[in-house]
Amino acid sequence: MSLAIYNFLTGQKEPFKGVTEGQVSRFVCGPTVYDYSHLGHAKTYVSFDVIVRWLRYSGYNLRYVQNITDVGHLLDDGEDRILKGARRERVEPMQIVEKYMREYFTDMDALGVARPDISPRASAHVPEQIEMIQTLIEGGHAYVVNGSVYFSVESFSEYGKLSGRKVEDMEAGKRVAVRDEKRHPQDFALWINAPEAHILQWPSPWGRGYPGWHIECSAMAAKYLGETFDIHGGGVDNIFPHNECEIAQSESAHGKPFANYWMLGGTLLIDGVKMSKSLGNFVTIKDALERHRPEALRMFILSGLYRSPADFSEGALEAASKGSDRLNTAARRVREALKNPPDLGPDATPEMTNNLIETLDQMRMRFASAMNDDFNAPLALSVLFDLGTEANRWIDKGIASREALEQADNIFRELGGDVLGVIRAVEVASGGSAAREAGLVQMLIELRAQARASRDFARADAIRNQLAALGVTLEDGAKGTGFRVS
């Protein structure tokens, strides 16, 4: 069962074939670090995180590069985003960069997103960018005007091939006044001449200035992944102009394909419309994490395809959160059954165990074929839900043999935990306070048991309700009362 990827470049699902057998080189456009990360970032990076985890789980040797944009990404009014942040907070631009880059990683860590292997910063790769621009000028793909350098879209016949746009179709100047110094309205800046007062600037062969937004990705991808690499990822909202420009620059400079597979994640909507600051429906990851567990957010994101848009709403999050609880409860029950094996009934024969093992093997295969089919996480997730239902049933029916439980536990840990990151790892109840807490709860459970034995249900319920208020849920079972902490 081999891996197939939907390639935006061709508009088709294609079997994956890496530049180098057994390896995957991947670049994903990273954030511009001038403000807190939002749910759109969460969707994109959780989606690509699961792809990383699946590729690694499948045995590929993956190198994952994700840039940090800290210069050159301009706002409508031409101001650099970093400078805007610096002005807002009255600090040095690089303080803004450090602050929000750290916040970005903190948020991603909280969401369980594995860090990229390399997180190169644009401002740290100015020489590489200058070198690439030089190459483009020499090759006749770029020209210098008044200390700025522009890429000539007419020099690259395939410009528009990713986004399906034709230069002729696009009437320039619709939204933003065209700078007259460009030869063609679609030409884009590689290097921007800096006024003397501009805080971010570097010396270059064309005078002092700063790099344009697109060139950083091309230069850094080439440096760390080579001139042609396997997968380029990002959000669809960057398909034009950003991704298109990356292709134009890289392929013009190197004369060979840039990325073989383009994977673009769908946009995150809030109650049906795109999230934006101006609409006031902007939700940061920190805000969301105050209200929901990380697994619930991941569950929400993974319950749709990575390349489809996702519509965030409190209702949708609530449903995902409940689903996440169900899965985690089932996984925990399997773990507990392994620690305290349940009584087996007369149906727990070796043949029965073989049947269960076969069912579990099939689940692994179903999961793998879902993930290998362009990373169909929602379908893979449904396999885990099936496993939850089955495992619960096996335990209830007294047929859950040790072998079956071990296999089920493995699937939950490996596929639910390591790959999708929706099942929490085993809570390590080590340390003095955790042990003390468990002891205290156990004491209350015994007090309640005494109350129940003497049919003092008011007292028993009071204990249970007060524990519930503290986030400790009691569960009465055949073999006594257990508890879980939320």
Next chain:
RNA sequence: GGCCACGUAGCCAAGUGGUAAGGCAAGGGUCUGCAAAACCCUCAUUCGUCGGUUCAAUUCCGACCGUGGCCUCCA
């Protein structure tokens, strides 16, 4: 206006040329002192509308309606 997606039960959301995964919600039942958790049962003859191709379409084609995205701010 141009380009591109999408439209599946109350909600979220997979999927296939041969008759619809999963989650949430809802209803009934088992268990329980009552809960919680869990299990069992029920819940789209139907996949935006109208045509077409086909033995057969939700799945292919066309038109229309609707929603969303992009068109040099955004992951």
